[in-house]
Amino acid sequence: MMDIFASKKFLIIAGIILALFIGIAIGYGFKSNNATLSGNLAANILKEIIPGNKNDNVGDLVKVVRVVDGDTIEIEGGEKVRYIGIDTPETVDPRKPVQCFSVEASKKNKELVEGKMARLEKDITDRDKYNRLLRYVWIDDVLVNLELVKQGFAYSYSYPPDIKYQDEFVKAQQEARDLKQGLWNACPDAEKKTVVPIIDSAPNGSCLIKGNIGTSGEKIYHLPGCGSYSKTRIDEARGEKWFCSESEAQAAGWRKALNCQ
Numbered sequence: 001m002m003d004i005f006a007s008k009k010f011l012i013i014a015g016i017i018l019a020l021f022i023g024i025a026i027g028y029g030f031k032s033n034n035a036t037l038s039g040n041l042a043a044n045i046l047k048e049i050i051p052g053n054k055n056d057n058v059g060d061l062v063k064v065v066r067v068v069d070g071d072t073i074e075i076e077g078g079e080k081v082r083y084i085g086i087d088t089p090e091t092v093d094p095r096k097p098v099q100c101f102s103v104e105a106s107k108k109n110k111e112l113v114e115g116k117m118a119r120l121e122k123d124i125t126d127r128d129k130y131n132r133l134l135r136y137v138w139i140d141d142v143l144v145n146l147e148l149v150k151q152g153f154a155y156s157y158s159y160p161p162d163i164k165y166q167d168e169f170v171k172a173q174q175e176a177r178d179l180k181q182g183l184w185n186a187c188p189d190a191e192k193k194t195v196v197p198i199i200d201s202a203p204n205g206s207c208l209i210k211g212n213i214g215t216s217g218e219k220i221y222h223l224p225g226c227g228s229y230s231k232t233r234i235d236e237a238r239g240e241k242w243f244c245s246e247s248e249a250q251a252a253g254w255r256k257a258l259n260c261q
Helices: 002-049 103-111 145-150 166-178 246-251
Strands: 058-069 072-075 080-083 119-122 133-139 210-215 219-222 239-244
Touching: 058 103, 072 119, 080 145, 103 133, 103 145, 133 145, 145 166, 210 246, 239 246
Parallel strands: 080 133
Antiparallel strands: 058 072, 058 119, 072 080, 119 133, 210 219, 210 239
């Protein structure tokens, strides 16, 4: 009788232990699945919130087949691409002589991109008047436009409304100039080049309000058709801006010109 009782007791204990092991195994599996799901969810969220991970203006990878000059390339299929936000000394413009540091800028651009797979990022304007694509050019995580300015092979060149990275370009140019990098050391006339060119009018119909800063420091915006609009020039180096709407200008601290009433 004792043997039967002992056997039953053993079976009960063994069953409890087995049940515990099964419970632990199920719990671990559930936890692992949840961890996987959580990881996938986190990854998807990160794609949405981290700049650069999701950008509708960034296209597929394309091969750079030829460097035209310091700020222009040709990609597979024959399209030419002009870099946004920068300007390098001229080598191929028939209207101009070969400029100081132009050959070096072209060679540097070739070193950075030729034969490589690049990702092209659009800003606002799709093409220039020569039908070239206007793009920011990325090789892996390097923004080539910025790299050329940073190393002193290009000037920052602002042409609204395509100004997404212009603050970075202006800062990089200032640092390159302070360090006498590239053309800032080699070209005597480099200092004469305007840091951010003055643009008479925006090339695109989207942002045409001119945010001017007067000699007294007063911020005044001018609408198309206002009395002083045509003679008002925007110099972003002084903090002047282009605005897309009056509310945007007012929120930034500008008031409407009196002759716009």
